[in-house]
Amino acid sequence: MVIFPTKKHLKVLFVSSEAAPYAQAGGLGQVMYSLPKALREIGVDARIFIPKYGNIDAQKKYNLKTIYQHLEVPTGDEKTPSLICNVKFFQPQNEKEAPVYFLENMEYYEKRANIYGYSDDSIRFGLLSRGVLEFLEKNSDWLPDVLNCLDWQTGYCVNFFKTKYQNSQKLKNLIVVFSIHNLHHQGTFDHRLVSELDFDDGKSEIPSFFSERFPKINAMKRGIIYSDAINTVSETYSREILTPEYGEGLDKLLLEVKEKLFGILNGIDYDFWNPKTDKLIYKNYTSLSIYKKKDNKIALQKEFNLPLKKNIPVVSMVSRLDEQKGIDLVLETIDHLLKEMSFQFILVGGGSERYTKPLLELKERYPKKIGVFLLPNFTLPHLVFAGSDIILCPSRFEPCGVTHLQAMKYGTVPLVRKTGGLADTVENFNPTSGSGYGFVFENYDRWCFFKEMVRALENFKYKKTWEGLQKRVMELDFSWKESAKKYLQLYKKAFEIKRVKREK
Ligand code: GLC
Numbered sequence: 001m002v003i004f005p006t007k008k009h010l011k012v013l014f015v016s017s018e019a020a021p022y023a024q025a026g027g028l029g030q031v032m033y034s035l036p037k038a039l040r041e042i043g044v045d046a047r048i049f050i051p052k053y054g055n056i057d058a059q060k061k062y063n064l065k066t067i068y069q070h071l072e073v074p075t076g077d078e079k080t081p082s083l084i085c086n087v088k089f090f091q092p093q094n095e096k097e098a099p100v101y102f103l104e105n106m107e108y109y110e111k112r113a114n115i116y117g118y119s120d121d122s123i124r125f126g127l128l129s130r131g132v133l134e135f136l137e138k139n140s141d142w143l144p145d146v147l148n149c150l151d152w153q154t155g156y157c158v159n160f161f162k163t164k165y166q167n168s169q170k171l172k173n174l175i176v177v178f179s180i181h182n183l184h185h186q187g188t189f190d191h192r193l194v195s196e197l198d199f200d201d202g203k204s205e206i207p208s209f210f211s212e213r214f215p216k217i218n219a220m221k222r223g224i225i226y227s228d229a230i231n232t233v234s235e236t237y238s239r240e241i242l243t244p245e246y247g248e249g250l251d252k253l254l255l256e257v258k259e260k261l262f263g264i265l266n267g268i269d270y271d272f273w274n275p276k277t278d279k280l281i282y283k284n285y286t287s288l289s290i291y292k293k294k295d296n297k298i299a300l301q302k303e304f305n306l307p308l309k310k311n312i313p314v315v316s317m318v319s320r321l322d323e324q325k326g327i328d329l330v331l332e333t334i335d336h337l338l339k340e341m342s343f344q345f346i347l348v349g350g351g352s353e354r355y356t357k358p359l360l361e362l363k364e365r366y367p368k369k370i371g372v373f374l375l376p377n378f379t380l381p382h383l384v385f386a387g388s389d390i391i392l393c394p395s396r397f398e399p400c401g402v403t404h405l406q407a408m409k410y411g412t413v414p415l416v417r418k419t420g421g422l423a424d425t426v427e428n429f430n431p432t433s434g435s436g437y438g439f440v441f442e443n444y445d446r447w448c449f450f451k452e453m454v455r456a457l458e459n460f461k462y463k464k465t466w467e468g469l470q471k472r473v474m475e476l477d478f479s480w481k482e483s484a485k486k487y488l489q490l491y492k493k494a495f496e497i498k499r500v501k502r503e504k
Contacts, residue, residue, distance in 0.1 A: 002173050004495045005145055007488055011045045012036075013144035015132050017125060017153040018115060019048045019100065022056050025115050025376065026320050027266070027402040028150065028181050031233070034269040036098035038480035039487060047144070049132045051109040051124065052088060052102035064088040064102060068139055073131045076208035083108070083127055083209075087135050103131045122188045122215040126206075129157030129219075133165050136174075143170065146491045148177045152186050155223030159206055162226040175494045178227035182399055183241055183248045184324060186220035191249055202253075224253060228501075229494035231262045231487075233400035234421030238263030246397055260497055262490055265424055266400040267480030273385075273406045275474075280382040287474040290411055290467060293386065300387025303380075304371025306344050313343045313460045315453075316388040316412070318381045318403045321351025321359075321374070326394030326417060329449040331358050336450065338369055341457045346371040346388065348380045385410035389466075390456055394441075394449050398422045404438075405478045411470040414438035415456050417449075425478065429469060431459060437473050 005011075014036055018029035036046035058064045068087035075083055086104040104110065108124045118124065129149075136143060149157050158178050165171045189198070194216070202221040207213040224230060232238040240246035242255050254261060275293075276286050282299035285292035294310045301308050319325045334345065347359060347370075356374045363370045373380055381403065385391070391407035393416040400421030404414040413429075416422040418440050429436035439459075441452040460466055 002499070004492055008043045009045075010043075010146070010488070010491065011047075011142070011144040012039060012146040012148055012491065013047050013049055013101075013132070013136075014098075014148045014150065015049045015128065015154045015157055016150045017050065017128070019050050022062070022100065022102075023050060023053050023115050024378075027400065030269075030402055031181070031266055032150070033097075034267065034272075034480050035484065035487065037096055037269070038267065038484035040096055040098060041481075042484055042488070044484075044488065047099045047101065047142075049101045049103065049128075049135075051128050052104045053112060053115060054110050055113045056102065058088065058102075062090050064090050067101075067141070068135060071131065071135055071138065073127060073134050075130075075210065076206065077210045078208075080210065085127070085131050087131075087139070101132075101135070103128055103135075105131075120215075122217065122219075123209045125153035125219070126156050126209050126214065129154050130160050132157060133160055133171070137165065137168055137170060144174065146175045146177060146494070148179060148491075149223060149227070150179045151181050152218075152220040152223065154178075155187075155219030155221070156206060156217070157223075158226045159219075159222040163205065175229075175491060175498055176227050177490060177494050178223040178230045180220070180224075180230060180232045180241075180399070182324075183220065183232075183246075183250065184397070186218050186248065186250075188215045191218060191220075221250060221253065224250065224257060227260070227494075228498045229260045229262065229490060230257065231264050231490055233264065233266045234424045235263035235265065236423045237397075237399045237420035240397070240420060260494075262493070264483055264486045264490060265421060265478075266402060266405075267483040268402070268405045268409065268478045270409065270479055273382075273409050275386055275410045278382055278386070280379050281386040282383075283386075285386075285411075287411065287471045290470055290474070293411055293470075296383070296386035297388070300346070300383050301344070301371075303383055304346055304373075305367075306346075306371050307368055309344075313390060313457055314346060314388045315343050315390045315392060315415075315457075316346040316384045316407075317349070317392045318384055318407075319347070319349040319393075320376075321349050321355035324396055324398070326392075326396055326444070326449075327355050327359075329394045329444070329446050330392065331355075331362070332446045333450045333453070334362065335365075337453055338366060341454065343457055344369055344371070346384060348373045348377055348384055350375040381406065385412050388412045389460060390415055390439075393417070393422055395419060395422060396444055401425075408437070408473045408476060408478070411474045413456070413466075413469055413473055415452055416440055417444060418442045429459070431462075431465060434465070434468065437469070437476065
């Protein structure tokens with residue numbers, strides 16, 4: 001009989017397209033830095049497997065050791081039956097941080113500086129998915145008990161495991177968990193526009209990497225079908241995706257597999273996001289010295305070339321510029337808001353021209369009221385959180401949301417839409433009872449957003465009440481500790497599900 005290992009011996013390998021600090025496009029990369037670290041802190045041997053993208057500096061910055069050369073990864077194609085990869089290994093100096101395996105391939109990773117955005121992304125992540133399994137099968141050093149795959153990029157991995165490696169003497173006991181960080185992206189195609197001919201039922205054999213059909217595989221769907229257990233990054237999102245409104249066409253499938261679907265809220269790494277110790281901000285502070293936040297506000301206004309005013313409210317947004325994030329609501333209402341109310345608005349984040357263009361125009365219209373930095377940036381968010389009064393997350397949907405949790409630690413009050421992880425973490429402020437932590441609106445509608453903005457800016461005028469709110473927000477605890485314990489329970493549940501299925 002196979003027994004679930006104790007946490008002291010449990011070995012978990014995360015397979016991901018991103019992991020900070022090596023490769024990060026959004027929240028996923030941050031989670032891949034902090035969650036393995038939090039698991040290691042409670043005794044789990046957690047490691048990470050990612051592609052070695054071109055801009056990861058193998059020699060100077062990270063001293064990577066080649067541990068497997070000439071790994072032949074099957075492609076399913078007759079003419080080119082395999083792609084050749086190497087596997088490199090990195091053990092960070094800080095033992096708390098997870099060791100990383102990098103899959104190296106000249107054509108698909110080394111020549112590409114970016115993580116996403118190439119026409120052959122399906123092959124790039126198909127290669128990652130098959131590569132990790134091939135590596136585990138052939139490498140003799142270390143074998144995980146749990147393979148935790150993340151998002152569509154590794155949905156192929158879950159499928160390949162079940163169809164090609166399930167009976168391998170070496171890998172057959174592996175538990176496969178699939179974590180959904182964003183159901184909206186399901187593969188390289190747009191699942192909302194897919195024709196009947198291109199529809200993927202999720203059950204047919206995965207075709208060759210080079211076939212026309214391969215880019216049309218719904219890797220998200222396959223991850224859902226073939227995994228032992230699934231989780232999303234908040235409880236509310238795990239329920240929302242069972243409805244047509246949030247299910248992205250997979251709600252019926254998700255309802256069928258509901259028994260293996262769980263929700264675990266992401267945490268925040270307070271070693272990194274803490275105004276008391278943060279070296280990137282102008283003045284450090286705690287909830288007891290919150291008045292120093294005003295000096296950080298001046299530093300932020302200087303950074304964005306805005307008039308230096310200690311008492312004007314600064315409203316900010318740190319976000320990928322994506323339809324998901326509710327930037328439309330801001331763009332549709334900001335002229336009206338700026339006419340009625342006095343505030344400055346700062347936005348940091350990269351994304352499509354659909355948003356960068358109107359944001360640049362906005363900056364031109366209100367040079368003294370608006371500050372923008374329209375590229376992803378990893379130091380500016382610290383300044384923004386320390387110097388702002390209000391952080392916006394008016395998302396259409398939000399599996400968890402990371403920036404509002406980070407900002408809250410800096411005493412910046414969230415204004416969010418009641419969805420996903422935002423609903424789980426921000427209780428609406430009630431000035432009469434003095435309860436709640438932020439400003440929450442329900443409907444995805446510009447006037448509902450407008451109303452909440454006015455409410456927040458009005459409340460900002462009551463200094464004592466506002467300071468009380470800020471202090472309460474700062475003292476909330478969203479550290480990874482509790483979430484890491486829940487991941488451990490999830491792995492145990494996945495183990496049970498697999499055992500019961502086997503015995504049937
Ligand atoms: C995705 C989701 C976001 C979540 C992040 C990390 O980017 O859109 O809500 O916080 O993943 O899990």
